Amino acid sequence: MQEIKTDLLVIGAGSGGLSVAAGAAQMGADVTLLERHKMGGDCLNYGCVPSKALIKSAKVAHEMRKAGAYGIAPVEPQVDYAAAKDHVQGVIAAIEPHDSQERFEGFGVRVIREHGRFVSENTVEAGDKRITARRIVIATGSTAFVPPIPGLDQVPYLTNETLWALRERPDHLIVIGGGPIGMEMAQAHRRLGSEMTVIEGAKALGKDDPELAAVALEKLRAEGIAIEEEAPAKAVRGSEGALEVEVEDGRVFKGSHILVAVGRKANTEGLDLEKAGIETTRTGVKVDAALKTTNKRVYAIGDAAGGMQFTHVAGYHAGVVVQSALFGLPAKAKTRHIxxxxxxxxxxxxxxxxxxxxxxxxxxxxxxxxxxxxxxxxxxxxxxxxxxxxxxxxxxxxxxxxxxxxxxxxxxxxxxxxxxxxxxxxxxxxxxxxxxxxxxxxxxxxxxxxxxxxxxxxxxxxxxxxxxxxxx
Missing domain, CATH: 3.30.390.30 (FAD/NAD-linked reductase, C-terminal dimerisation domain)
Structure with missing residues (x-):
């Protein structure tokens, strides 16, 4: 097994991990970066970037229908769903070079495309390599949480990770989850021509200011999106193209596709964190205000740290960690300004x-x-x-x-x-x-x-x- 000694080991090449790796390497540290899947992580490949690209396609279609308000004859757009997905992939492709392995190797980062597991408090094994580091940063991000709804595992369903491979527009998309991801994709698909039903167990847009959320939901409903609140999903059944979701009060909603968007879970499985003395919580890796884990050699940032799950938070965390890990300066992460x-x-x-x-x-x-x-x-x-x-x-x-x-x-x-x-x-x-x-x-x-x-x-x-x- 190849032995590697490094100043800083970063596990995960998403937004936060890339920011740490680039900053540390350019300031003279010996940096090793592990990524088992795609460079750029969830944000580039399955989250922020593709969703905003599809939202733009949907907005263009919507503006064509509403052009009469500006003295332009409105038209019903001819939506090519597959072409809209090509637009999405084109946007991803345009950004990919910024997050590429080649670019980061150009910064002097040692990039290893393997899954890593802790074997001690400061050592990680990845493939045929054993990496010992002065400091380690866990930046493994998060993935879609799939709730244990009876029957869900027996039918085809989509998450934010699989949605982008869909080439045919859903006739009727049922979204389980009325949070930001669910509502964004609901409106986008409604504007692209799909029938839409959103099923939310509590309040849709429940983390937003209630006054603002009420106005937003009224606008969404006016566009033809059925939004069912206080309706926890009880069971899912059916087959491809003919799916049903039953909610607690007995009502049944029928659709052609289901998108599960009920939240996200930190990617901590398979890291063997216990071998490094790293504790986890219900939401992710346990960290203190300085983003240090229960193993003071190891930090956790972004979604892996179990706090606010936003790309820009991961980038902010990266700056905090670089200040602490490279310069030994006191640094704490705050949230009031996020x-x-x-x-x-x-x-x-x-x-x-x-x-x-x-x-x-x-x-x-x-x-x-x-x-x-x-x-x-x-x-x-x-x-x-x-x-x-x-x-x-x-x-x-x-x-x-x-x-x-x-x-x-x-x-x-x-x-x-x-x-x-x-x-x-x-x-x-x-x-x-x-x-x-x-x-x-x-x-x-x-x-x-x-x-x-x-x-x-x-x-x-x-x-x-x-x-x-x-x-x-």
């Missing part, structure tokens, strides 16, 4: 505390500033007026922001920046946005925050009257 987006149309975006969370934490000290999209001239010009921006403010600083509306995922960047840097609402108010842009929404929210303090204040009015009395 944004996330549900890419339905209109989008829902969040950073920091939701209104409910902020009210619980700050009580009467909390102020909520809000501004509707229909007060924005660019939104009016483009007929994108369904939306709202809510900002939770405590002590003059934003502590959370919730946005529903066109390009909410872009607009949340502003508030993520403000919260991450401890900025005050006055700094937002001082910002000048070009007219007409959606970016003006942020300044108008700040205006909504300050207006009562200025225009409804008798003290301010007395000062103004006094000054006016003595001005020449």
């Amino acid at each position: 944004p996330w987006v549900t890419y339905i149309d209109p989008e829902i975006a969040q950073v920091g505390l939701t209104e409910a969370q902020a009210r619980k934490e700050y009580g009467p000290k909390l102020e909520v500033a809000r501004f509707d999209y229909d007060g924005n001239d660019r939104a009016q010009a483009e007929r994108q007026t369904d939306g709202i921006v809510k900002v939770m403010v405590a002590g003059g600083k934003p502590v959370g922001a919730s946005i529903l509306g066109h390009q909410a995922g872009e607009h949340i960047n502003f508030w993520a920046f403000a919260i991450a840097n401890g900025m005050k609402m006055k700094a937002v108010s001082n910002t000048v946005s070009p007219y007409p842009t959606y970016g003006e929404l942020n300044k108008r929210v700040a205006g909504a925050y300050f207006s009562p303090k200025l225009f409804d204040s008798q003290a301010v009015k007395r000062v103004v009257r006094m000054v006016q009395r003595y001005l020449p």
Whole structure:
């Protein structure tokens, strides 16, 4: 067996693992990277990238149907589902070189395409290689969780990993799970011509701000998506092309395909973590604030760490680990400044505390500033007026922001920046946005925050009257 000694061993070539490997290697560390499957991980091959590409195809089809609002004759699009999937694969292919083995070997990373297993606290075996490392990073990501619904294992079903191989458009797609992945794929397939039913055991979009989620669900239902809430799946039966899902109250929903989208589970199986003294929890590898496992030589990042499951969180974790593992500096991962987006149309975006969370934490000290999209001239010009921006403010600083509306995922960047840097609402108010842009929404929210303090204040009015009395 070949013996390899390295400064840093990274297990998993997804977003987080690649970021750690590239950063560490370019700063002079000897880095070894293990990947048993595809470079780029779930995000590139089965998650963020392909889903957003298909959502774009669906949006184009939707805009063709709605063109009449802009003085253009609407048409029913001729959807070629297989061609839409070709578009998806083309996008993946365009990004693949950035995550390729060749690129990372160019950085000086030793890339080994094998599955790794711990054999001691600092040693991993992969194929015919035994790798001993000063520090190890577990970046194995997550995979679709398939719940133990009776009968599900007896019928064909899709997950986010197998959906992309489907070449024929589903006649009627049943989605089990009303979270972000389920709702994104439901809307995309509805716009591409499929009948759609979403079955959710609790509340659809249940992790989003309830006010914003209610508006979003109303829009989705208006597009023809049947959304059944408080309907836990009890049994699945049928055969290819003729499937049934029975829910707890006895109702039965029929469709041609089933997509399971009830959440994700960390990829920790087969790593033999116990041999390295690494403990796990229900959600993933157990880590402390510095992302260190119960074996202080080993870190876990991204989905494997069992926290927020977003690609950008894995990238953020990578920076924390590089600072700690390479330089020995204290570094802790935080969550208050982490944004996330549900890419339905209109989008829902969040950073920091939701209104409910902020009210619980700050009580009467909390102020909520809000501004509707229909007060924005660019939104009016483009007929994108369904939306709202809510900002939770405590002590003059934003502590959370919730946005529903066109390009909410872009607009949340502003508030993520403000919260991450401890900025005050006055700094937002001082910002000048070009007219007409959606970016003006942020300044108008700040205006909504300050207006009562200025225009409804008798003290301010007395000062103004006094000054006016003595001005020449």
